[in-house]
Amino acid sequence: MKVVRTRRGARLVQGGAVLSEILARPGPTDTLFDLLATLVARLAPGPRVGLLGFAGGGVVAPIRALGFGGPLEAVDLSLEAVPLFKELSRTWCGRVRVHKQEACSWLRGQPRFDLLLEDLSIEGPEGETKPPATWTRLPRLMRRRLGTRGIAIVNLLPVPGMSWSLLTEAVSAPFEDCLVVELTDYENRVLVLGGELPAARELGRDLRDRLRGLGSDQADKVRVRQGRSPRQRSGSRGGKKGRSAR
Secondary structure, eight states, rough: OOOEEEESEEEEETTTTTEEEEEESOOEEEEEEEHHHHHHHHHSSSSOOOEETTTTTTTTHHHHHHTSSSEEEEEESTTHHHHHHHHTTTTTTEEEEEEEEEEHHHHHSOOOEEEEEEEEOOEEEEEEEGGGGTTTTHHHHHHHHHEEEEEEEEEEOOOOOOHHHHHHOOOOOOEEEEEEEEETTTTOOOEEESSSSHHHHHHHHHHHHHHHHTOTTTTTEEEEEEEOHHHHHTTTOOOBBBBBOO
């Protein structure tokens, strides 16, 4: 992992992918992290938010700039970048606790969350990709650790040998509803999962408005569409293409 100091803070880069944009003050990163942060601030039904995958905490600056002040509990296998995050943001980041542990093991021991952001990645032969647990064990575990109105947000990356359709089905299977959010500059697909989601058009309009308010250059690049999980299909309800690993 390479640390690149920037005018506004620092950037973590690995294998050509940006793992984190760490800012020295709250504000937009002008990257995919702004979208993830805006989804958290818009959709969290309560203050308890868990971050599965942290790296350098790239979502924290836009989350705080958007006015979400709740505690953030995070987990990652590596805490290598945490000292840099603290150096740049300790005066304004609020309560952020980062635990060194495997995500599934950590989540099993936690009380229920209002929202979970899953942003885990590993380096694969073709660049950053998703660990196998993120489409096998973790989706069901996330559903169990969410409250009745809880929301899961999952940052998907390409997985060799799996189509987007199969990957989306595997991750969304335990949830009642699924929205797919994309940015035109990124190949990532972000899934919004839960039981009471807004309509795709409504969420898309709201995200664009909030991103403009944040000052992010991603505001006009957001597209939201309805996804369908296996539970829905069975009738049960309750220019450049970049890659961002986190």
